[in-house]
Amino acid sequence: MQWNELIRDVTSAAQDAPSEVAVTGVEYDSRLVQQGSVFVAMRGGTTDGNHYIDIALSRGAVGIITDSAEAFGALAVSHSKTPRLLVEHGRNALAQAASAFFGHPERVLGATGVTGTNGKTTTTFLIESLLNAARRSSILVGTIEYHVAGQVRLSAHTTPESRDLFELMADGVALGATELVMEVSSHALDQGRIAEVDLDLAVFTNLTRDHLDYHHTMDAYFAAKQLLFDGTRYPAPRVAILNADDAHSQQLATAAKEAGAEVITYGLGRAASQPEWYAEDLKLLPSGVKFTLVTPVGTAQVNSGLAGEVNVLNLLAALAAAYARGVDFDTLIASVPSLRPVPGRFQPVDAGQPFTVIVDYAHTDDALRNLTALARQLVHEKLGRVITLFGCGGDRDRTKRPKMGQAAGEGSDFVVVTSDNPRSEDPAAILAEILPGVEGSGVRFVVESDRATAIQLALAEAEPGDVVLIAGKGHEKEQILRSGPIFFDDSQVALSALRSLGYGGVK
Known part of the structure; x- marks a missing residue:
């Protein structure tokens, strides 16, 4: 050239x-x-x-x-x-x-962007899986990893710079990909990283407090998300798919419609939200969920191995998105039982112990509330306890630290407060800012700054029927300290700790 x-x-x-x-x-x-x-x-x-x-x-x-x-x-x-x-x-x-x-790869790809505070990763994985079930070859761009027509590559950023995104797209097109499914972060929207990528679909999951170290105010944070829908900086999508259970969706719907987009809503079927795609007769089970899917194009019984109300919302968003991308309704329903949990999102760790251990990426107060609520559902019949381990990242929004402490305390029976990527900050200073929220909840808790020791402590506390939540890092493979990153995998550390406590091999 x-x-x-x-x-x-x-x-x-x-x-x-x-x-x-x-x-x-x-x-x-x-x-x-x-x-x-x-x-x-x-x-x-x-x-x-x-x-x-x-x-x-x-x-x-x-x-x-x-x-x-x-x-x-x-x-x-x-x-x-x-x-x-x-x-x-x-x-x-x-x-x-x-x-x-790179040869304008965006011109041959049907692009779907997913934004929101929580649920982006799971929703994009589910959309891609549903598209793949319909024999569509895809590119997935997100927090955990990138997929390029079946190849798995390391993820450098949730939403990469445009140059790197176009290279991924070109690689995928060369291998036969026809679909692009990507997480779109608020940082990326604000900075213009998805310029020249005209989205066919834009999906909104929810908005809760996060990233205020960058955006400073919730209004600015929401304004960045709205850029995906309102046509002011990027072309408006053909279809906007919005979580009707989130209060911000009403404003997004108005902005999207004014920009010329079709709007499809999804939700749990609560009367106040009146979504178009919703779950009826929802039954939450230890093994997943069952519900009746009601939509303008059909009704069907759904059995999913993805646990909890949060994953019902993620699944509803993915089903609506895949349908809007042209996957027929019957194919969607037939594909649901084969959908698998996303790495680091409510990921079980099993060494044969008589209690449940879950690794999850929850790193906001809203995500912790959802996570502990799901754990509470799992222990309800067994009369077990919810044990939650978490921390807060350094060099990030400090105002959410006591809020996360309060959320963990209110949803748990025992809390272990520890470090989670302290970066350049003193871990003890971060812990001190978390503690007012934990103390105010009245929960029994301990503080242990060393994360590996804290995981060992949380697991040693567990009794038969309990659920131990190891929250904050999920899929991440490193702990970022002032001296630099070190390898750290919550699931591997938990498995090693379980073995040291006398439990056997992995099932």
Whole structure:
């Protein structure tokens, strides 16, 4: 590809003379630039890529796209023969250039984006599974891992930068993928990481307190989510699929309709919300759920191995989304029994012990309430206890720490407060901010900053019939300390602790 072809669809404020220089890549990280790359220098939240233009040029960059008028002018003097482009929005330009370089893969993919505080990961996995059951090849982008037409790849970010997203899409299209299912974080929406990806479907799961270290207010957090639906920054989706049980959905529905989207609602069938896709005669079982699915296109009995009301909502969202993507109703219903739990989301750890151990990603107060409520349902008939281990991440929203403490305390019989990715903060300081919420709940609790020791302590406390919840990290494979990350897998640590307590092999 030549420079002129690459920049044809990039919205620019100024450019130099046309150039036919050959382009072999597009990069926004100067460390990844190779001979023939175009470097997109853009301002970010923590750094300014324009500071690294000289490094990119020294590594072989043959063209520069910049959102700095100063840098654009300086290049005319220092590198007059290097083609350059001045743009107003660096991330938009990155997406436009990447789309062109990777052959516009977005044009052959039906794209579904899922946003919300909780449930994004499970909902995207379920949507992908339902599409795969209908023999659709897919790309999945999310927190745990990426899927590229059946290949599993490591996930660097919940929603990657547009350049990396377009490379994933191009790889998937080359392997026959026709569907893109992605988690869309509020950070990504605010920063413009999904520019040039026109979503066919946009799904909203819920909105609860989180990420205020970035957004500062709940209004700003919600405003970022709304960008997926209202057509102001990104094209409005063809269909918006909204959780009618969440109060924010009414505003999203209005915004989506005004932008020209069709709106489909889902929920648990409560009279106040009046969803179109809902669960009737819901029965929560230790092995999963049973309910009657009622929709405008049919009614069916559903048996799912995914436990709890939260997963009923996730499943309803996925069913509505897959139907909106053209999967017929009968295929959807036939596929439900084969759906499997997502790694790190209500994931059991079994060494033959007479109590239940669950690893879950719950890391907000709302998610902890949902998690402990589900555990309470499981122990109700056995008269067991709910034992909850959790912590709060460092360098993140401090205001949710006592709220999480209160949620854990109110939903549990015994709480173990520990560390969860303290990052640069002092673990003891984080624990001190959690404790007022735990103490106010009146629950019996202990504090142990070492997470491995805390897991051992929680499991040693358990008796037959209890449920032990190990919350916060879920699928994560590291603990991030001030000194750097160390390998840490809650499920493996729990399994090792169970064995040390005398329980046998894994079932």
